Amino acid sequence: MPGALQAAPFIALGLLLVTLPHHWRVRNIATLSIIAWLSAYNLMYGVGAVVWDRNDEIRATVWCDIVTKIKIGADAGLPGCCLCMAKQLNRIAYGLDMSPRGWKHRTLDILLCWGLPVIVMALHYIVQGHRFDIIEDIGCIPAIYVSWLSIIILDFTAFVPAILALIYCGLALFKLGRRRRLALRIMLNKPDSALTPSRYIRLMILTFFLGTWSILLISVSASNEYTEGLQLWTDWASVHEDFSRIVRSRTTDFSAPTLRCIYMLWWAVPLSSLPFFAFFGIGEEAMKDYRASASWVGRVVLRRQPAGDPIRADMVSVDASHSPGLGRKPIISLSDRMRPLPPIPYDVRTFNQV
Template structure:
């Protein structure tokens, strides 16, 4: 039993969902289609690896009828989605069309839907022409689509994805050329085209499309070689090719040659690796970091507060001085003499504590002089003023409230 297969498939399915929010806000049909096809393909691979781990039992036949067609459709949908993305990026980078009217945006939306979803559905329907029997079940890998290896299968199943991948590489190369030619004014050009793309996001999309297409070309070529390594079969007619169509071929790993098993593992890992590549290109940029920060703040603001931990007001103990009753003392008359006038006022600001120590002597005094911040024109330094002040003042200990 290969535990790494379901773990890798389900992990890859979760990874492709990480950049989904900002692609959804951008309303980018090709990238959303790539996310959808990769997610569904990884879920299928994970479920198959769990159900048929170490066995080739004939179970979940309806599931196999559906998912084998989806696997065939993904073979065409991923290159077609990348082609739509590169066509859009090349149109933005060129100077042919700076502004897009609502009618042009609608036509582009319909074109993207047709390329990313309608053509794969047609491709799935054409697979029935070269489908020799219902499906295959391979131990540890689950159900796989059946293909009658002939010239017709090469033309209907393998050539279209190769052509689409080649066109994608051509459009990606032209887009990169526009990018480097206008690299100085490229950001302003994107702004003038009313596109939500930034320079860094544009470059990541182009690089992702190129890497995905080279990886897809390699995987498709290897798959064609692996399927046709023993030679092509002769097309003997529709009735002969589809004879006993309802049969299900079983392939236990005990009877699979080691080299064939290695190539089976390689073709299985194509989808999870493509998902990881998509995650790497879109999950470590500046936009992604902003999304992560916003998500963490949302979790801290909602989830934890619902549990009650964030609503608790925690604070350190505070020590407040206990108020002490005061008693008034006789008014103190202070005479301030200046060069221009003589002013007499009553100062009652000083009110000592009520509790005086036993040794308090009202005859004790301190010398008071005008403050240096007072706005007097002149000051007579010979003038001193005697103000009563306690020699011993009690200060109560801080009280904890």
């Protein structure tokens, strides 16, 4: 199990980065943001599994301070990205988004994908009872003072966007079922659109999957955190008393159901990266990117000349002074180069040169 914990996040990170050129070319804020959040999550999980392998020692405290905040932001950012993508797919299904997206829609995309997570990261300090927790084999995780405020700040801000994303996907599927041929024909006949019917269907399935997955994980996490009930919110001083404390836990300190829940939530992040590779990493577009990357490596890194690319005469420089039998190269002026050559007389009956 420890070896798998260390390898899985880095494998998932590699699969995500494979799909990055395709999504970067399309320049969709939502999909690029999902890749960014999942990549950060996998990198943090991989480092945590390596550093805290079979130990819960207090180390890399600054790293943990940064990582725990990013995890809070990712928990809110991924459902926000799903909502952003579902809204765009729904507008396309209703025929409202056939033109390039304007600054108003892009601003909303940025707010959902990045503005909301930053706000939640800042508000997390309200329900942060101590610095952070360290779990053996897992690494550092955010500290949460489980109360009614944590439900609003952390769970509500992630659960609502995920629910709305599923609603928008349902509306889009309903509309496409009624006008499927017309909608797909509009996308096919739009020459400047980067969204093909195949890509639209893949994005719809991916959004629906991630939205459902987010709701499931939020529900499991909440049930695990609130099993023992809510803590009373008295005042700021009592909640943040001994704030610099770091809680360390071994795997043997948890009950079997709690430990299974912790591992399930951990494995959910690498598994969430697989749909991206399944939908966008093995298709025809991805194969073109792979061939282009291999060609670039062979041409730039390995200095190999592509097959079927003959050496042009203007790429070869001949020094007459070091070449036997060659005199000085005549100087040809620009006017001589532009002067047309005299016609060669041919016998039109035999096509033989006179």
